[in-house]
Structures are given as C-alpha cells and as structure tokens.
Amino acid sequence: MSQDLLWEAGAMLKKATFAIALIVFSISFGYVVSIAQKPGSPITVDGIGLAEFRGYDAWQLIAPSQPASGLKAILGNPAMIKAFKEGSVTADKEVPDGAMMAKITWSTRDSADAPGAAMVPDTLRRVQFMRKDSSRFPETDGWGYAQFDYNGTTKTFSAFGTGASFMKSGCHQCHMRVRARDFVFTDYAAR
Numbered sequence: 001m002s003q004d005l006l007w008e009a010g011a012m013l014k015k016a017t018f019a020i021a022l023i024v025f026s027i028s029f030g031y032v033v034s035i036a037q038k039p040g041s042p043i044t045v046d047g048i049g050l051a052e053f054r055g056y057d058a059w060q061l062i063a064p065s066q067p068a069s070g071l072k073a074i075l076g077n078p079a080m081i082k083a084f085k086e087g088s089v090t091a092d093k094e095v096p097d098g099a100m101m102a103k104i105t106w107s108t109r110d111s112a113d114a115p116g117a118a119m120v121p122d123t124l125r126r127v128q129f130m131r132k133d134s135s136r137f138p139e140t141d142g143w144g145y146a147q148f149d150y151n152g153t154t155k156t157f158s159a160f161g162t163g164a165s166f167m168k169s170g171c172h173q174c175h176m177r178v179r180a181r182d183f184v185f186t187d188y189a190a191r
C-alpha cells in the first residue's frame with residue numbers, strides 16, 4: 001500500500017470514530033435532557049412516572065418528620081388517608097391498591113423574620129413516592145417506589161434510580177423494618 005493510501009485510510013478511520021462518538025454523545029445528552037423535566041412530564045423510575053402522582057402537592061398531611069438534616073412532609077392521597085382512618089395500615093388488613101404517599105424533603109434555614117428560633121424550609125431537595133398496586137409490584141409486597149431529585153437552579157426534576165432491583169434494595173429493604181405496618185413508617189398525626 002502506498003503512503004497516500006495509508007494516509008487516506010487513517011483519515012477515514014478518524015472520521016468514522018468521530019461520527020460514532022458524536023452519535024453516542026447525542027444519545028446520552030438526549031437521555032439526560034429527557035429525564036430532567038418538570039412535574040407532569042413522562043420521566044420514570046422503572047415505568048413509574050412523576051405524572052402518576054400529579055396533584056401530590058395538594059394531598060393531605062399525614063405527618064411532618066425532622067431527621068438530623070432537612071425537613072420533611074409526608075402526604076397521602078384520599079385513599080391513603082382513608083386507610084389510616086379505617087385502621088388498615090397493618091400487615092393483616094393491608095393498605096388497599098390505589099393508595100399513594102409522598103415524602104417531600106427540603107433543606108432548612110433559620111427564619112429571618114421570626115422573633116425566636118424557627119427553622120423553615122429553604123430549598124426543595126427531592127420528592128419520594130410509594131404507591132400500592134399489588135399486581136404491578138409483586139416483588140416489593142405490592143408497593144412501588146420512586147424518587148425524583150429537584151434542581152433548584154433549573155427548577156426541574158430528574159428520576160433517581162431505575163429498575164425493580166433498585167426499588168427492592170434501594171427502598172423496600174429498609175421499609176421491611178415496618179412489615180407489621182404494611183411497610184409504612186409514618187403514623188397519622190393528630191391535629
């Protein structure tokens with residue numbers, strides 16, 4: 001093969017490599033863009049989309065929770081609130097299909113206006129969900145789990161974790177501690 005031919009072959013190979021890299025980049029970039037969207041869009045965790053929980057911001061409060069860092073509100077849809085009222089958040093009665101819960105987490109700051117010490121929500125960090133559907137989530141005792149992280153700068157959500165194994169090891173495994181309460185930690189707080 002002459003020098004010229006070799007050079008030409010090398011140049012073609014470089015062009016091809018560049019084209020493949022460009023395609024791979026476009027696909028991954030498109031993927032990232034497609035999952036970082038506002039509520040109501042079809043972003044999913046193993047087929048559970050944020051849209052399935054539309055209206056969660058108006059669900060009733062079950063209880064707040066204050067871990068070492070952050071501040072949380074745990075909310076339930078009407079079917080979940082009914083389950084608490086009827087006392088079916090137990091292993092033998094079980095929460096019925098259709099019940100859903102949201103856990104909203106914020107970072108905190110001291111209130112600038114309150115006369116005494118008062119910790120208030122600062123920025124939205126993430127929303128986590130549980131929804132009961134026995135036929136859809138048999139591997140996790142009927143509960144489907146999803147988490148969407150919030151980006152305060154772009155004001156968009158992105159799905160965190162995917163797949164049934166993620167739900168199992170990332171979420172359900174810890175919720176197994178409260179198997180006797182049908183895997184629900186929070187109790188309805190009196191008001």
Ligand code: HEC
Binds near residue numbers: 065130161187
């Ligand atoms: C290490 C243990 C642990 C893991 C892992 C975990 N949770 Fe929880 N979860 C809790 C505890 C404890 C609560 C009670 C509320 C609180 O203080 O945060 C809770 C509460 C919840 C609630 C409100 C209903 C309830 O059971 O009280 C939802 C919804 C929820 N978690 C979703 C998820 C999702 C989705 C995942 C996986 C991405 C997950 N959790 C992983 C410990 C865990």
